[in-house]
Amino acid sequence: MDIKSIVSKDPIGEEVEVKGWVRTFRSNRFIALNDGSTSKNLQVVIDFENMDESLLKRVTTGACIHVAGKITESLGAGQSVELAAVSLEILGDANADVYPLQPKKHSLEFLREIAHLRPRTQTFGAVFRIRHAMQFAVHKYFNDNGFFQVHTPIITGSDAEGAGEMFRVSMLDPENPPKTEEGEINWKEDFFGKETNLTVSGQLEGELFAMGLGKIYTFGPTFRAENSNTTRHLAEFWMIEPEVAFNDLFDNMDLAEDCLKYVIKYALENCMDDLELLAKRQEDEEKQLSQDKRTIPLLEKLQFVADNEFVRCSYTDAIDILKNSKPNKKKKFNYFIDEWGADLQSEHERYLVEKHFGKPVILYDYPAKIKAFYMRLNDDGETVRAMDILFPGIGEIVGGSQREERYDVLKKKIEEFDIEEESMWWYLDTRRFGTCVHSGFGLGFERLISFVTGMNNIRDVIPFPRTPKSAEF
Numbered sequence: 001m002d003i004k005s006i007v008s009k010d011p012i013g014e015e016v017e018v019k020g021w022v023r024t025f026r027s028n029r030f031i032a033l034n035d036g037s038t039s040k041n042l043q044v045v046i047d048f049e050n051m052d053e054s055l056l057k058r059v060t061t062g063a064c065i066h067v068a069g070k071i072t073e074s075l076g077a078g079q080s081v082e083l084a085a086v087s088l089e090i091l092g093d094a095n096a097d098v099y100p101l102q103p104k105k106h107s108l109e110f111l112r113e114i115a116h117l118r119p120r121t122q123t124f125g126a127v128f129r130i131r132h133a134m135q136f137a138v139h140k141y142f143n144d145n146g147f148f149q150v151h152t153p154i155i156t157g158s159d160a161e162g163a164g165e166m167f168r169v170s171m172l173d174p175e176n177p178p179k180t181e182e183g184e185i186n187w188k189e190d191f192f193g194k195e196t197n198l199t200v201s202g203q204l205e206g207e208l209f210a211m212g213l214g215k216i217y218t219f220g221p222t223f224r225a226e227n228s229n230t231t232r233h234l235a236e237f238w239m240i241e242p243e244v245a246f247n248d249l250f251d252n253m254d255l256a257e258d259c260l261k262y263v264i265k266y267a268l269e270n271c272m273d274d275l276e277l278l279a280k281r282q283e284d285e286e287k288q289l290s291q292d293k294r295t296i297p298l299l300e301k302l303q304f305v306a307d308n309e310f311v312r313c314s315y316t317d318a319i320d321i322l323k324n325s326k327p328n329k330k331k332k333f334n335y336f337i338d339e340w341g342a343d344l345q346s347e348h349e350r351y352l353v354e355k356h357f358g359k360p361v362i363l364y365d366y367p368a369k370i371k372a373f374y375m376r377l378n379d380d381g382e383t384v385r386a387m388d389i390l391f392p393g394i395g396e397i398v399g400g401s402q403r404e405e406r407y408d409v410l411k412k413k414i415e416e417f418d419i420e421e422e423s424m425w426w427y428l429d430t431r432r433f434g435t436c437v438h439s440g441f442g443l444g445f446e447r448l449i450s451f452v453t454g455m456n457n458i459r460d461v462i463p464f465p466r467t468p469k470s471a472e473f
């Protein structure tokens with residue numbers, strides 16, 4: 001029986017068998033056993049006078065054991081039932097002299113170095129059970145709302161975001177690549193007969209399917225070769241990208257807000273044990289900090305976001321707020337905001353969310369110059385129907401837009417952005433045949449998990465983080 005069933009059902013008097021990993025063994029009598037099914041440990045009680053002593057010596061932190069016995073009521077604090085062991089078998093030893101995990105608090109940095117063992121810790125057990133629940137909630141949300149999931153390609157020839165931050169996919173000999181007559185690398189001789197890369201976004205292919213199936217979403221890995229070493233960036237991350245025919249920018253905002261609230265509520269309704277554990281963790285971490293440096297308690301924060309309307313604010317209004325803000329006037333921002341058109345840095349986004357509005361914010365109608373080519377141009381000729389959703393402690397969690405559906409305008413944009421038109425023939429075709437208003441957005445899955453778990457570093461919410469100079473495991 002798994003430990004989750006035991007601690008949730010309290011089957012007193014039942015004979016059970018349990019397998020799991022030893023968290024602690026104290027007084028030669030009490031084993032805290034965990035099998036990953038829940039954050040709760042099962043207390044196994046050993047009658048040490050009737051057990052082989054050499055066997056008990058091998059019950060160390062990290063050892064894998066198999067115990068059989070009877071569930072009894074527990075007199076100790078902290079659990080209602082325990083397992084009175086009748087037999088115990090060691091499945092896998094963990095030599096305490098060399099096993100890196102000990103029953104004490106390890107730093108997250110240290111645990112990152114042993115990412116192959118961190119799933120066995122309480123914190124990471126909780127994070128990854130929540131991660132699972134959240135991906136399930138995402139699929140449930142879209143399925144229940146009539147969306148179809150589309151598996152967009154991972155290898156592609158396009159740079160959807162036009163930012164050029166792509167990982168090349170090539171089978172050419174790096175020492176001696178074939179050359180064209182002009183002396184350039186001849187990609188025609190490469191595996192796919194053209195230049196290819198790992199996808200930065202499934203959006204463009206997603207749009208093609210929205211133009212046939214109406215409401216679609218993608219949920220897949222995306223790759224960005226940007227040299228950003230921050231607590232919010234990964235080189236490999238997972239993204240959810242819905243795309244909806246006939247939705248305008250405001251329908252798009254409604255969808256994103258509804259989706260975020262749904263998945264956060266799902267966590268509150270289905271992951272309480274793990275959330276409580278992480279809430280306590282955050283509280284402990286912040287004990288040393290002064291009151292004003294502490295963040296809102298995790299559960300309160302999640303409930304607040306689930307229950308309150310997001311603020312909607314145009315880029316132009318946001319610039320006015322920032323220009324006149326204290327940190328800007330006192331030159332406290334690293335990037336001074338002096339004029340319309342400036343790209344917002346995460347310090348500005350966080351000021352708006354955390355200090356000015358105190359709520360999630362949807363910024364929209366950004367300058368065309370700082371956004372991607374596919375966004376719909378507004379009548380002012382200066383701004384595009386873009387939106388970013390900014391969350392407390394996270395900054396941008398969603399980026400989306402209404403798409404340019406007018407063939408001529410899109411074609412002109414492609415030229416202006418210096419994108420090879422021939423490579424976009426299939427994308428342009430959707431605007432030549434049966435075009436319509438449509439919109440979509442991208443939700444960064446790890447940023448969502450960071451928010452929900454309160455884990456401050458994005459490296460701690462993905463099983464095996466890929467960042468500049470780091471691809472271990």
Ligand code: 4AD
Pocket residue numbers: 160161200201202203224232233234235237239241242396397398399400401440441442443444445446447
């Ligand atoms: O804003 P981005 O770049 O938008 C797109 O890729 C669009 N094609 C989405 C769309 O309209 N379908 O990325 C979307 C989201 C960001 O808001 C952020 O949450 C996340 O993806 N993201 C990252 N997460 C982790 N590490 C990175 N390097 C990320 N870059 C973006």
Ligand code: MG
Pocket residue numbers: 388396398399
């Ligand atoms: Mg963005």
